[in-house]
Amino acid sequence: MAKLHIAMYPWYSFGHMIPYVHLANELAARGHRISIFVSKKAHSKLQSHNLHPHLITFITITIPKVDGLPEGTETGHDVPMELNHLLCDAMLLTRQQVEEILTADKPNFVFHDLAFWIPQVTKKLGIKSVCFLVISATCMASGIKPFREVTDDKPLTEEELTTPPPGYPSATVVLTLDEIMSLLGASDFSGMTKLHEGFTTSMSDCDVLAIRSCTELEGKFCDYIQAHYKKPLLLTGHVLPEESESKLEQRWADWLQGFEPGSVLYCAFGSQYVLEKDQFQELVLGFELTGLPFFIALKPPVGCTNIEEALPEGLEERVKGRGVVHGGWVQQTLFLSHPSVGCFVSHCGFGSMWESLVSDKQIVLVPHLGDQIINTRLLSTDLKVAVEVKREKNRWFSKESLNEAIKSVMDKDSEVAILLKKNHLELREKLIKPGFSSGYVDRFVQSLEELAN
Structure with missing residues (x-):
C-alpha cells in the first residue's frame, strides 16, 4: 500500500494543535508523511512534540492582522475566549496561503476543524477533507440544532439554546444558557454563532468525519453524529502519547513519598487557564479545609507575578508540610501514576479528561469554559465516574462546596466514592487494555488507505 501524505490545519489553540501532533506521530510511526500548518509562534512550542521529524513537517503560516485582535496574536493563548471569533476571522484570511501550498503539494487528505x-x-x-475533532463527541452532538440567523429584532431565545436537539442520546448532559454562552467562548450571540457555524460547516462540508474518541466512552454520541451528517465517521481512540520514560522530578517524588497511598489531592487546570485572584484564593482555602495533603499546580492568578503573592494570608504556615501550591509546569501523568495520589481535581479539558480516565484516581471536576462543561456532565451524570463541584450563582464555587465534593470521593466508605470508583475502574480496564489504543489507530489508518483509493 502506497504511503499517504496528509496535511493538517488545526484551530490555533494548543488544546487542538497538540492532539493533532499526537495523531501525526502515530501516522508517521506507520510510515505516512504529515505536513502541519501552524503559526510561527506555535511552531516553536510544538517542535518538542514531533517524534518523527523526518516525516512530520511544520509549515508556518502568517496570521493576518484583524481589527480588535491585539498585535502579535497568533494563538488562542494570546487572547481571552471572547475574542476567539476574531481569531476565527484571521484564520479565514489565511485561505490563499493555504490554497497555494495545497495546490503545489497535492496531499491525499487535509485534516481540519x-x-x-x-x-x-x-x-x-481533488483532495479529500477530513474534519478531525479533538472536542468530545458529546460536545459536538449537543451542538446539532438548527441555529437560525440572529437579527436585532429576533435574538435567539433561551429555549432555542437550551432544548436538546431531537433524538439527542442523553437526558443528563444538558446545559444552562450561561453555560452555552461560555461553551462557545463568546460574550454575545453573534460571536457565539460564528464559532458554532465554523464547526458545523466543517462537519457538513467535509468528506470524512473523524473524532478523537472511542465507542467505549462516547459510542451513542458518535452514532448520533453519524446519523445526522450521513458520512463516514472514523474514531482514532484517545491518542495519548505512550508513557514517558522520564522520572518524576526528585523533589516532588520525595515529597509525595512522605504520605500514605491514595491520600494526596492533585489539582491542575491545564496550561492556559488563569484564575482571578479571588477565585484562586477560594480554591486554595478549599483544599486547606479538607485537612488532606495536597499539591496544586496552577499559573499565578490575574494581576500577580508569582504564586506566593497570591496566597491567602497565613496559608503557607498553616499547611506547611502537607500542602504545596506550585506556579510552574509539572509532569501531570507522572503525578497521576504515583501511588500516594488519590484524587485528581481537574477542569476537565479533553486531554486532562482522558488522563483522568486512564488513571486509577478519584475525579473531582471544576469546569470553567468551553467543552469542559459538557465533558464534566458526561463523566459526572452520564458515566457516573466523577463528581462535579456545585456552583454558586456567579458560576464560581465556594471553598465549602469544593471541600464537600472532595470529601465525598475521598471517604472510602461513602456510597458516592464506592460507586464512582467501581464505574471508573470498569471503564479504565477497557481503555488501558493492551492493544486498545494502537488498535484504534490501526483501524483508522486502514480506513484512510481505503478512502484514498
Missing part, C-alpha cells in the same frame, strides 16, 4: 472553508478548497483540487 474550525477552518470551515477547507472543503471548498480541497474539492476544487
